[in-house]
Amino acid sequence: MSRKVDSVKDINDSKETWRLAVRIMDVWSVVNNKGIEHLEMIVMDSLGDRIQVLIRHDHLLKWKEVIKENMTCIINNGSVYNNDFQWKVCDHSKKIVFLGGTTMKAIELQNIPPKGYFFKDFGEILQGKCKTDRLEDIIGAVSEINHIQSNTPGKKVVVSVVLKDLKLPTNEQKEKPTQSAKSLSNWSGGSQYSPVERFVHNAKCMSLSQFCKIKHETLYVTVATTLKFVVSKYGWFYYGCTRCSSKAPNPEKAYECSCGQKVEQSIPRYKIEIYVSNGESKYRFVFWDSECAAILGMTAEFMHNSMVENGEDDPMVYPDELEILLNKKMAFRVKVQPTFSQASVWKLCDDEAFVKEIENDYIV
Incomplete structure (x- = not known):
C-alpha cells in the first residue's frame, strides 16, 4: 500500500492529501508592510506543469532552511485555494498553501529538468x-x-x-521541458426496537445546517456526505492500547493502560478527520478505529505495516485505500464538541434504505 503521485495540472480544492513529485524552480521571501515575512515558490513536475506555493509566516521557521532552489522532492498534503497572488508566475488557477501536516522529503528525481522556461514573444x-x-x-x-x-x-x-x-x-x-462496506455498530437496546430506532435513541435528530449552530456538547443524529480529509499534524492514525482505544503515552515504551492492560507495544489505530457536507453546510467529523476498520475492511495496523513494507515511512502520507471513506452518504450518531468545532463519530451506517428512513422520518 502506498499513495500514487498526483500531477500538478490535476490539483484542485477537492482534497488536501495531494502527493507531488516536483522540482523547486524558484523560491523567494516576501515581507509585507507590517514586517511579517512569508515564503513563495514555484514548483514543476515531470510534465512541465507548474504551480505557485505559499508558506505562511507561522510555518516559516520550519521550512526556511530546508527548502532550496533546484532541489527535487516529494511533497505531501497542502490546502488548495484560488490563485489570487498579486503577481502570478504561472497559468495554474490554483495555489498550494503549506499546512501543519505538510511534509517534504528530498529525493533525486532525474525525470524533472533543472529549469523550465516559458518564453513570451x-x-x-x-x-x-x-x-x-x-x-x-x-x-x-x-x-x-x-x-x-x-x-x-x-x-x-x-x-x-x-x-x-x-x-x-x-x-x-516555448518548448516545455522535457470498496465499499456497510457499517452499523452494535446497540445494546432491546430487541423490540428497530435498528433505526436504536440508532436514534436518546439523541436529537437534525439537519447539518442546524447542526453547525450547536453551542453545547450532546448526542445528535444527522445525515451527511463525506467530502475530504482534514490534514492535521497528527496524520491518519495514532498509537493506542492493544485492548482498548486509549492513546499510548509513548509508543516505544511499555506502560499500564487505564483499562488495566499491561502494554509492551502499542499498535496503530485509525483517527481520521473528514469534512462532511449536506447542501451548503459543512462540518468536521472525527472517525475512530472501529468505524473506519468496518468500512475499509482492514485494521490501521495492517495498513500501516503494508505501507512500511512498500518503503513509505512518512506517517503523514494518507494511503489511497483511505479514499473509500470519501463521497459516502451516511447516517451519523455523533457527540458534538463545539469548543473544537468538530463532532466525534460514535456510530454510522451507509445502508441506503437506513439512511433514507432517518432522513425522511426523523430529521426535520
Missing part, C-alpha cells in the same frame, strides 16, 4: 496577448534605463527600462 506582448498580473519569461537586452525617484519618504525607487527583443529560434521559444 515580444510580438504577443505588444499585441496585448498577455496577462497584466503575470510575470513572464522573456529574452531581451536592456537598451535604455530611466530612473524615476519618488519624492515621498519611505517610497521605493521606481525604475523603468526599455528592452530590445533578442528572439530565439522559433523551435526554442
